[in-house]
Amino acid sequence: MSDHHEKAKVQFDLMKSSGEGADPETEVEPEQVAPTDASASLSPGTDHIRLTLRRETSRASVNGRNRSKSRGKQSSRDRNTNTKQGSDPVRHKPTDCGPGKGVPQSPDSDQTLQIKGTEKILQATTQANGTAEQLKVGKAVHEKDEGRKIAKKRRSITVDTSKAKTSLEALKLSIKQLKWKEFPMGRRTACDIYWHGVSFHDSENIVSGQVNKFPGMIEMLRKINLSRAVRTMQELFPEEYNFYPRSWILPEELQHFCAQIRLLKEKEPTLKPTFIVKPDSGSQGDGIYLIRDPADLRVISGSQVKQAVVQEYIQKPLLIDKLKFDVRLYVLVRSLEPLEIYIAKEGLSRFCTEPYQEPSQKNLSHVFMHLTNYSLNVHSGNFVHSDSCSTGSKRTFSSVLYRLASKGVDIKKVWSDIIALVIKTVIALVPELKVYYQADIPPGKPGPTCFQILGFDILLMKNLKPVLLEVNANPSMRIEHEQEVSPGVYEYVPSPVDEEVKVSVIRDTLRLMDPAQRKPHLSNLLGGAPEEAVIVEAGLDEKAEFVQSLPSLCLKQVFPKYMKQFNYLRIVEQIADMFLRFLGVKGTMKLGPTSFRTFIRNCKLSNSSFSMASVDILYIDITRRWAGMASDSRESGMCLQAFVEAFIYLASRRFKALPLREQVLSLLELCDAALEGQAHDEKPRPQKHHSNLNPAPAVSEAPSALGSSAHARHHLDCRGHQALQPSAKENVEN
Numbered sequence: 001m002s003d004h005h006e007k008a009k010v011q012f013d014l015m016k017s018s019g020e021g022a023d024p025e026t027e028v029e030p031e032q033v034a035p036t037d038a039s040a041s042l043s044p045g046t047d048h049i050r051l052t053l054r055r056e057t058s059r060a061s062v063n064g065r066n067r068s069k070s071r072g073k074q075s076s077r078d079r080n081t082n083t084k085q086g087s088d089p090v091r092h093k094p095t096d097c098g099p100g101k102g103v104p105q106s107p108d109s110d111q112t113l114q115i116k117g118t119e120k121i122l123q124a125t126t127q128a129n130g131t132a133e134q135l136k137v138g139k140a141v142h143e144k145d146e147g148r149k150i151a152k153k154r155r156s157i158t159v160d161t162s163k164a165k166t167s168l169e170a171l172k173l174s175i176k177q178l179k180w181k182e183f184p185m186g187r188r189t190a191c192d193i194y195w196h197g198v199s200f201h202d203s204e205n206i207v208s209g210q211v212n213k214f215p216g217m218i219e220m221l222r223k224i225n226l227s228r229a230v231r232t233m234q235e236l237f238p239e240e241y242n243f244y245p246r247s248w249i250l251p252e253e254l255q256h257f258c259a260q261i262r263l264l265k266e267k268e269p270t271l272k273p274t275f276i277v278k279p280d281s282g283s284q285g286d287g288i289y290l291i292r293d294p295a296d297l298r299v300i301s302g303s304q305v306k307q308a309v310v311q312e313y314i315q316k317p318l319l320i321d322k323l324k325f326d327v328r329l330y331v332l333v334r335s336l337e338p339l340e341i342y343i344a345k346e347g348l349s350r351f352c353t354e355p356y357q358e359p360s361q362k363n364l365s366h367v368f369m370h371l372t373n374y375s376l377n378v379h380s381g382n383f384v385h386s387d388s389c390s391t392g393s394k395r396t397f398s399s400v401l402y403r404l405a406s407k408g409v410d411i412k413k414v415w416s417d418i419i420a421l422v423i424k425t426v427i428a429l430v431p432e433l434k435v436y437y438q439a440d441i442p443p444g445k446p447g448p449t450c451f452q453i454l455g456f457d458i459l460l461m462k463n464l465k466p467v468l469l470e471v472n473a474n475p476s477m478r479i480e481h482e483q484e485v486s487p488g489v490y491e492y493v494p495s496p497v498d499e500e501v502k503v504s505v506i507r508d509t510l511r512l513m514d515p516a517q518r519k520p521h522l523s524n525l526l527g528g529a530p531e532e533a534v535i536v537e538a539g540l541d542e543k544a545e546f547v548q549s550l551p552s553l554c555l556k557q558v559f560p561k562y563m564k565q566f567n568y569l570r571i572v573e574q575i576a577d578m579f580l581r582f583l584g585v586k587g588t589m590k591l592g593p594t595s596f597r598t599f600i601r602n603c604k605l606s607n608s609s610f611s612m613a614s615v616d617i618l619y620i621d622i623t624r625r626w627a628g629m630a631s632d633s634r635e636s637g638m639c640l641q642a643f644v645e646a647f648i649y650l651a652s653r654r655f656k657a658l659p660l661r662e663q664v665l666s667l668l669e670l671c672d673a674a675l676e677g678q679a680h681d682e683k684p685r686p687q688k689h690h691s692n693l694n695p696a697p698a699v700s701e702a703p704s705a706l707g708s709s710a711h712a713r714h715h716l717d718c719r720g721h722q723a724l725q726p727s728a729k730e731n732v733e734n
């Protein structure tokens with residue numbers, strides 16, 4: 001750790017400890033503040049353009065009067081749940097969706113507790129000093145201390161729900177089940193958890209606690225960026241990442257796509273591949289269409305070239321009752337550093353509403369046959385709403401697995417393949433997420449820590465292989481669905497299957513994010529509240545009984561649990577750590593030319609055959625190309641993806657004879673050795689020697705804590721675990 005960083009960390013720790021004394025957080029009454037964002041309680045308006053016109057008329061009424069009517073209905077439910085804690089029984093509506101999940105009666109969480117250890121220390125003090133005065137002071141300190149600790153123990157976990165938007169309903173139920181405290185209008189003092197409906201930036205200036213969104217997640221999960229991130233991994237690990245359909249990014253790869261398809265058809269004239277075109281920022285099936293010929297691409301919209309992904313269409317999905325379906329799984333990324341991933345044991349299966357046929361020119365536009373989106377199929381006349389979780393057009397995933405098992409399918413294998421898909425996908429996203437994280441929450445500055453529930457959309461192929469369709473940064477957490485109550489009139493009505501799955505996911509996410517459960521680790525030190533650890537110790541005993549009365553967690557940890565099987569995949573993350581190290585902590589996301597030169601120089605990568613002039617040309621060349629591809633190029637410089645490309649290029653130059661993956665690993669090793677050597681050389685030098693040297697650019701003096709320490713650790717992990725790479729057939733577990 002550099003001096004600079006050490007200093008920043010000490011300052012930060014001091015800030016934290018002084019803050020602790022100033023704000024004991026003991027209030028019992030909620031301190032509500034008026035919402036600053038008038039739209040906070042409104043659901044995001046979506047007006048969808050679809051493949052067919054069939055549903056447009058009914059949609060119009062959904063977006064109009066009846067939607068606001070149902071919002072009214074919702075707010076009355078909200079009011080019910082806003083009553084004082086304890087006065088309102090936990091809502092428990094029996095459904096046939098599983099065992100009753102009502103929370104059993106539990107001891108009042110407002111009980112006072114003895115804190116072990118405090119008395120002993122005080123006794124020792126008084127014995128040693130002996131005087132009455134000292135005794136008095138000691139007693140006062142004791143009382144104050146006890147008061148503070150008891151107050152801490154008494155307070156329940158606070159959740160700011162003012163920006164929760166459409167997840168509000170499920171969130172309220174979850175908070176209630178946990179007997180936590182909700183602040184629906186926000187709060188003047190800090191909350192433990194901030195629940196945002198859309199993005200990390202839904203509320204600004206949060207300096208502590210935890211936010212349920214990572215900076216940059218929305219951007220990373222746009223279809224183009226996800227495809228890019230997975231593609232980088234596919235280049236390094238083609239077999240491991242073959243769960244993502246072959247994709248081309250439009251418009252930049254249009255020519256490439258056309259040429260490849262032409263070639264394919266020339267080679268095999270009988271082959272009739274189908275492709276699915278997805279607009280970059282679309283969701284819920286918006287603007288999606290199928291094609292069989294590149295000439296059918298709708299590349300231009302108005303005067304603009306459309307940003308989209310065109311993807312190989314999976315022609316042989318697994319069918320149930322002749323219908324195509326997909327799986328929505330909820331995945332919690334609990335922390336980036338260290339990486340922690342949980343998967344919900346229960347998910348949703350969403351069914352098409354028209355029997356499936358392999359794509360032909362005739363049926364290409366049949367959305368209810370090819371697209372499984374709930375938001376589309378709910379408007380087909382054939383959508384079946386069911387109170388049962390194992391029938392109808394939306395069912396629990398477990399009911400589907402149960403059915404498959406009854407037909408002899410090895411569902412353990414299906415489940416373990418899904419776990420592997422999820423872990424590998426998150427590993428592909430982490431490098432860039434770290435860059436966003438550091439830009440928004442620079443190490444050494446107070447800020448919240450983050451976690452996020454993601455919605456993975458997975459298709460099972462006929463041969464049961466799972467395929468990743470997309471990942472949603474904001475999966476719908478609605479527990480109501482639209483229903484046509486009379487022709488053309490839609491209303492929101494409670495949906496038992498949604499409630500069953502989603503409330504458990506939110507509730508158990510909260511349980512996992514309970515500050516009392518979280519041990520301090522690197523990310524806490526970067527932005528969290530260190531004193532949380534104190535509350536942990538103090539609160540565990542009293543909570544134990546209540547916690548035990550809750551249903552068992554529906555979220556299952558898969559990482560670091562399966563770290564050994566997957567750590568070898570984290571090569572790009574190591575490149576990102578290198579990038580972060582030279583980026584510094586100035587809140588930027590792009591590397592300037594000087595920093596890139598510093599990287600080359602410090603890692604000793606230039607030599608007689610690769611001069612610094614060539615380095616500059618490489619920088620300009622790659623940076624310019626990536627700037628042209630990025631939709632957002634406000635900040636100039638080299639983005640992470642460009643740096644990864646430059647790194648891979650340097651690796652391939654240097655280690656020509658090796659396979660690509662080995663090239664990259666070898667270059668990483670080389671860089672590490674050079675940087676370690678440099679640190680070693682610099683350490684013993686007395687300060688005054690530096691005065692004669694050119695001052696090194698700030699970037700090399702201020703490596704990020706996230707980057708440098710992480711780098712060292714992952715470096716070890718990845719090298720160490722190479723030998724542990726599992727065979728392709730190895731199951732993860734069920």
Ligand code: ADP
Nearest residue numbers: 245282283284285286312313314371372373470
């Ligand atoms: P959106 O975000 O608009 O829902 P998706 O990528 O999830 O976009 O695609 C919408 C639907 O299209 C999916 O739910 C699935 O039914 C179908 N789909 C998407 N990609 C493929 C594919 N490669 N092969 C087959 N079906 C697909």
